[in-house]
Amino acid sequence: MEFLMEYAGFLAKTVTLVAAILVLLVAFASVRGRGRGKGSGQLNVVHLNDFYKTLHQRLEQAVLDKDLLKQQRKVEAKAAKLAKKQGLAAKPRLFVLDFDGDIKASATDSLRHEITALLSMATAADEVVLRLESGGGMVHSYGLASSQLARVRQAGIPLTVCVDKVAASGGYMMACIGNRIISAPFAILGSIGVVAQLPNVHRLLKKHEIDFEVLTAGEYKRTLTVFGENTDKGREKFQEDLEITHELFKGFVARYRPQLNIDEIATGEVWLGLAAQGKxxxxxxxxxxxxxxxxxxxxxxxxxxxxxxxxxQERVGLAASLTLDRLILSWWSRLYQQRFW
Known part of the structure; x- marks a missing residue:
């Protein structure tokens, strides 16, 4: 028993020490982070030609015998030396960007800086390729993301948008800006529509004799609310706002893709790539x-x-958020047995 008491005391001291160190680290990071605003990031550039070349060479090493591989390397070296000696014209450049969109289009924070960087040296002879994946989200957030892509078009630089999985709603708002849209056969595209929904618990509050006051200045400062009593007039105004947003959405898509029959496809429907090409x-x-x-x-x-x-603090928070997301996804997948098709 005495041993257990000593061990418990030692364990308590250790935990206290570790906790104190963590508090000091967080405080130190907080002090260092003060005054450090946006723009403290870094632009990472990867030469994808080297990536593809490495893949090819690794396969050759595994497949070809040593003599044939040695001969192949000599041929490649000779060709590279000859090209350098002849001073062949430089190849055009292709800048690859990635956008993995959540409901808030958070990736816009990185996209804006990436576009600013490439516009500082890209010309009409180059190309920008955006690998896009997004099911859409907030109107104003995806409006800003789309405006960033419009900068590329305005600069006269060819923009190609590649969709491997999904570009719907706000995602398609971004995709339509491309001079060319390339889609995987079973990617999801479309959903040119607007949706808004919210619960209303006014009757529940009323049943339990709970008052909820909504005070406004301006006739339409609030149309629909969660806790207050909604009116037909408020619903009509809310629907009117949705219709206006939808018309703006349709006009935006039609501006960049005039070949579309906008009234036919702006119904909120989605299509797989094979059918989307026909539309x-x-x-x-x-x-x-x-x-x-x-x-x-x-x-x-x-x-x-x-x-x-x-x-x-942000790294710890991000790690916790990712862990929670994985747990939720795992639970959801098990619940529905991954039957999404």
Whole structure:
């Protein structure tokens, strides 16, 4: 028993010490982070041609015998030396961006800096490829993301948008800006519509004799509320606002893709890539891997990614959030046995 008491005391001291160190680390990181605003990130650039070349060489090492591999390397070295000696014209550049959109289009924070960087040196002879994945989200958030892509079009630089999985609603608002949209055969596209929904618990509050006051200045400052009593007039105004937003959405898509029959496809429906091509929502059916591997034969490919430096608190919070997301996804998958098709 005495041993257990001593061990418990030692354990308590250890835990206290570790907790104190963690508190000091967090406080130190907080002090360092003060005054550090946005723009403290870093632009990472990867030469994708080297990536594809490494894949090819690794396969050759595994498949070819040593003599044949040695001969192949000599041929490649001789060709590279001859090209350098002849001073062949530089290949056009292709800048690759990635956008994985959540409901708030949070990736816009990185996208804006990536576009600013490439516009500082890209020309009309180059190309920008956006690998896009998003099911849409908030109107104003995706409006800003789309405006960032419009900067590329306005600069006269060809923009190609590749969709491997989904570009719907706000995601398609971004995709339509591309001079060319390439989709995987079973990617989801469309959903040119607007939706808003909210619960109302006014009757429940009323049943339990709970008052909830909503005070406004301005006739339509509040139309529908969660706790207050909603009126037909409020619903009509809310619906009117949705219709206005939808018309703006339709006009935006029609501006960049005039070949669409906008009234036919702006119904909120979605189509898989094969059907979307028939509706002129996409131009070609191809995966982004296939397109980039082919373009690497004639262009220099550079993948850009701007990453903000995160504080200790942000890194801890992000790790906790990712862990929670994985747990929720695992639970959801088991509940529905992954029958999403």
């Amino acid at each position: 002129l929502l996409v131009d070609d059916l191809q995966t982004s891997d296939e397109y980039l591997a082919e373009r690497a034969k004639s262009a220099e490919l550079y993948q850009l990614h701007y990453a903000e430096k995160k504080s200790l």
